[in-house]
Amino acid sequence: MASVTFQSVWKRFGAATIIHDLNLQIFDGEFMVFVGPSGCGKTTTLRMLAGLETPTYGKILLDQKDVTLTPPGGRDTAMVFQSYALYPHMTVRKNLAFGPGVRGEPKADVANRVERVAQLVGLDKLLDRRPAELSGGQRQRVALARAMIRRPRLFLLDEPLSNLDAALRSHMRTEISDLQRQLGVTTVYVTHDQVEAMTMGHRIAVFDKGRILQVATPAELYRSPANKAVATFIGSPKMNVLPATAQTEGGSARFSTLGTTFKLALQAFSDALPAEVELGIRPDDLHWTKDAPSRCSQKITGTVTSIETTGSETFVLVNVAGTEINSRFPSFAPVRIGDQVDLVFDPSDLHFFDSISGVNLCSLQRELLSAAEPARSVG
Template structure:
């Protein structure tokens, strides 16, 4: 079912939390609302669920205006960060509870519970209580309880944040597969950019109540709309150098390099992703630096380089070895350099022009 948010505003007293949110989530789409704490993403989700009122604007599910409709009549299912399971009920009873409220006949209810449990691999745990389950199993119970309702829309509020790193990775795979099989429109809130990049068909990045960019994960990574998006997406994050632009050259505290962009600008930020940089000899680098630290990450090595008072991270080969304070050079292609206005945060040149220069 398609979900449409049209000019949604939400204020708590004088504090405006969501500012003119316009989003259309297509039928069967997995859309992730991504952003830092306090950016308004959870408030937006709760407004779709009906758990928060809308200050102004409209919310449609399909063609139906649900802006002022009670949550129970919206045909949505929400999965919370805290699982929200009933401790006195077994797994089967927790999953069946929405169907019990709807007075679904016991035989039909039992079949639906077993079907939902099978999809999240919980068949052998139906007689257990939540206290007897691991965090990942409890989260799967919450997912099964949402699934058994067969809602028009799934709403998920950071459902994996309480899990350890290994289990989070496993549950991401399970969630992605499950959503694809069910084909239910899903809106997922997270502050974890890895979750957003791996799960979403499209990502809407929010900051201070405003959507900064809506695009596929690949488009956002390769063509960030502004300085905030560029710095928020990527692990390790994009390197930033503060400087100025003059005569096609970017100049910063301890160096300069050609960028092929005409015009003079005083406050410019150059961004280069760690994987687009290469460590070379001091004489062959576009930037001269010294090794500040090295970190072996398993499949690659992170080399932190000091350039005067600035620091730049290079994602190097796993066999790379350098001594502390060793003089090095850093090189990269013109197309790897993003340029932003330091004051407004907006991009200075488009991806099309960057690609043409590669």
């Protein structure tokens, strides 16, 4: 087990800077998730931690010890690669037992662990097959099991579930989380699936274009995203973003969006408010007026353009003055495409972003001063 520190780490490939001044502390025993869109530098960062790439600048510490130039073998990490490679001529059993065997661990102990881990990932019936005789998802489970059989200081997992079907993926998510909790091994888990990140991580580092946008617990990321990019990346379906204007009047700020206006206490906002802002609101917080909590004081009106029902929930896309807004409706609500609907919200559920930089402008819990004008529809 180990703690990890990235200190001002940069990585360049030729002229391209892939990682920009990465600073991150991972605690001993923590399950840290790296999440972000394709190409943002997650694998590169993981490979630097494994010792497979060397930072261009900066340091990496394992338990306070500088390992920046330590080769992979000296770090005691077990990594599952995004494109994993198995030994093609060996059976699953031999693939799993190979690493511990090379390290001279007792045969009986290794054989036991192979059986246990194989059972855990559902490979116990396939131990005598060769990789060519397995499906993609089964091969991926062999790669995962090969890392789990070790007792490393660090687990480094790069999209280890990407080839599995939805049911197995969800099952393995729970298994990996449980196993990590039991073993207490510090784990870095890379994914671009935010549901995986939210359900598995103790903390999540959200990457974008080689930078970390925010490091926080799933609940903090959801409730207090640092900026619009994090806000719209975390949460499914995506947060809505409404164009708005802001005007300060004495101690209050007056916001107007899509035909509705309200005032909030100015002290809730970190800096001078720009005149153009964007308001973020999650589909869950934007209610159909016939199914809304009474605290919802603001109303916008639009036309239904699409309806998605999964059975347990219904999401309705509404066009409000040219802005497409997603809202959660009661399942099987009697609305149809083309209907006019009223949506209501409570301003205390809003997030406020600078429309240019995307920074979250709101530092405090907001207190609604008054609805400056009665809520009115835009028709």
